[in-house]
Amino acid sequence: MTQPHSMFEPARPPREEKRQRVLMCAPDDFDVRYVINPWMEHQIGRTARSLAREQWQNLRALVAERAEVELVTPAAGLPDMVFTANAGFVLRNVAVVSRFRAEQRRPEEPLFRAFFEARGFAVAAWPDELAFEGAGDALIDRGADVVWCGHGMRSADEAPAALERIIGRRVIGLRLVDPRFYHLDTCCCPLAGGYLLYYPPAFDAASRAAIEAVVPREKRIAIDEADAMRFACNAVDLDGCVAMNDASPQLQKRLGDAGFVPVLTPLSEFMKAGGAAKCLTLKLSED
């Protein structure tokens, strides 16, 4: 009979995996009240409050299975504050707070700044006149040692260089050319193992070439317009689970073949404001 080894040596504690921390903001005052991207057109006052809450809770529960969810207090009158990807860009203990292009979102800036300061982040100085929309536009690659930074729609053309100076890591600017995909995270999602889920027509030719120069062909998961319009790129990758609003069976299969588990979590109410899974989250434990 084999002896239970605990009689002779203490059982090894379970491997301490460091849990990711993810910032979310409850949709207490979420709605579409102004139009600052094409998705918001004709949607003013048309979000269903209880459905929005239910969808957000579902996403929160999914994230909470794989990470610690932290919450920032929502403020009345700031209906887009729920999109915490736009709070800022986080790398290790440094946070670069967003400088919103749209006046309507500017009042979010001091609230997110206060959150980062309260959590002990060093808040980097950012040029006041330069628009930059945080992790909506700046995404850390999961293979190469680079940060991708979308510009030309929300973040200023000078934002990638300014970000590179602050974080001391190579930042590659990607010019966005389709207003439906106005933030980088609406058309591009770096995945574990160096994969890149993206919608090539959202970028100009030079940016597509820049992606191809860094990401090997077998790691590029280029999607079609139908999946892009489902915001399949607006995904949260946690422990190989890729949470997204929706994706075609073909795309789900491709993700599965690459070793990921796609999890669909409908976010129709937030799509009306131009955001989905990724926009509703911000990873706080990046390095």
Ligand SMILES: NC(=O)NCCC[C@H](N)C(=O)O
């Ligand atoms: N793409 C994102 O990162 N966030 C979605 C932001 C939606 C918001 N209505 C906006 O236009 O700024």
